[in-house]
Amino acid sequence: MATQDGGSGPEDTRKQRPAVPGIRSAVARRVRYPKPRRFFTAGREHTEVDVLEVDVETDADFPIAGTGPALFVGDVALIDSERVGERRYRFFAPASTPLAKDASVALGRAGSGIPRPETPRGLLRLEWSADGSR
Numbered sequence: 001m002a003t004q005d006g007g008s009g010p011e012d013t014r015k016q017r018p019a020v021p022g023i024r025s026a027v028a029r030r031v032r033y034p035k036p037r038r039f040f041t042a043g044r045e046h047t048e049v050d051v052l053e054v055d056v057e058t059d060a061d062f063p064i065a066g067t068g069p070a071l072f073v074g075d076v077a078l079i080d081s082e083r084v085g086e087r088r089y090r091f092f093a094p095a096s097t098p099l100a101k102d103a104s105v106a107l108g109r110a111g112s113g114i115p116r117p118e119t120p121r122g123l124l125r126l127e128w129s130a131d132g133s134r
Helices: 010-016
Strands: 023-041 044-058 068-073 076-078 080-085 088-094 105-110
Touching (some): 023 068, 023 105, 044 068, 044 105, 068 080, 068 088, 076 088
Antiparallel strands (some): 023 044, 068 076, 068 105
């Protein structure tokens, strides 16, 4: 006799999650903050005044349901972010974070285990702002 699980297995959960939006643009810049920004690396808090900001425009708002966006720049995952407008997000990292010029970018989710890309890689590349302005 077959048993039914009512659709509550992990596979069904993945199918029901809203899709991660596509990326329209990703522009990085170095910014020097007058007041240090807090970061957590390997569970330890530290502050930085030299920060990388990556502004991302998406084709839809990110579906927030207990998770937030994660931006993948090459093999680096950025999970510190804030929503700065409709379909616009700003990701933060210490300036020492190695973000390669022209690296591929992808979006995923943070806050639900190890972040992984959920949008195709290689379709869009990271741009760098020439003047560091927002």
